């Protein structure tokens with residue numbers, strides 16, 4: 001059993017990381033690869049999120065938590081992410097990169113366990129879980145998971161802060177979910193650095209094809225989210241999209257769109273601030289959010 005000091009140290013370690021090398025920028029693709037793999041591996045928190053004895057909730061809090069329409073989507077998203085990342089990891093030859101990807105997949109599996117236990121503890125009825133077949137194209141599956149986490153985590157950062165602030169979630173639940181949200185932050189940081197590294201090390205003539213594939217992934221994710229927002233699921237089951245699309249109305253009711261986006265931006269900044277400044281940051285979604293702010297006067 002870990003004592004309290006170890007748990008606190010691990011919590012600090014998962015939020016702060018710097019590569020020891022003095023170079024102002026990662027010199028060359030090999031350095032860059034080592035840097036973002038070590039980031040993920042060294043900031044892994046062995047203790048949290050843990051499956052805890054779920055706190056007794058007041059009847060009102062229980063009602064609020066169980067009636068959120070996010071639990072099916074959340075559990076299935078973690079199940080699908082685990083399968084997709086694990087399938088992609090198995091195709092990777094580079095031992096360090098493979099280890100980092102396997103760690104990423106294990107963390108997704110742990111998220112699913114935590115969520116399943118919560119759902120069970122509070123008697124939240126779930127739709128029957130679908131199978132999670134391995135994707136036919138492992139790289140496509142990895143890209144879809146990576147970019148959908150870039151979208152969902154950005155909004156989850158803000159919604160989580162809003163729910164914490166308003167007391168929508170009881171403190172014990174906030175405490176348990178906090179490391180899950182930070183882990184998703186580490187995942188997207190790792191992912192955008194992987195994507196930049198991967199493209200850079202491809203032969204020049206394959207780079208446009210990769211960019212095209214990334215563009216197709218974004219179109220797919222936008223289409224999928226429009227479907228979810230309308231309540232239409234592509235194949236009748238809850239698709240990718242974390243808490244964000246469905247959870248926003250319930251959790252952040254008192255927040256105006258503008259205030260919510262500003263909170264997402266601030267939280268994104270805060271959650272990324274502890275990691276080596278030489279690593280690339282997820283930029284696409286924050287940029288779109290800043291653009292949206294210019295229209296939300």
Ligand SMILES: [Fe+2]
Pocket residue numbers: 078081107108111184
């Ligand atoms: Fe996850």
Ligand SMILES: [Fe+2]
Pocket residue numbers: 081108149183184187
């Ligand atoms: Fe993740």
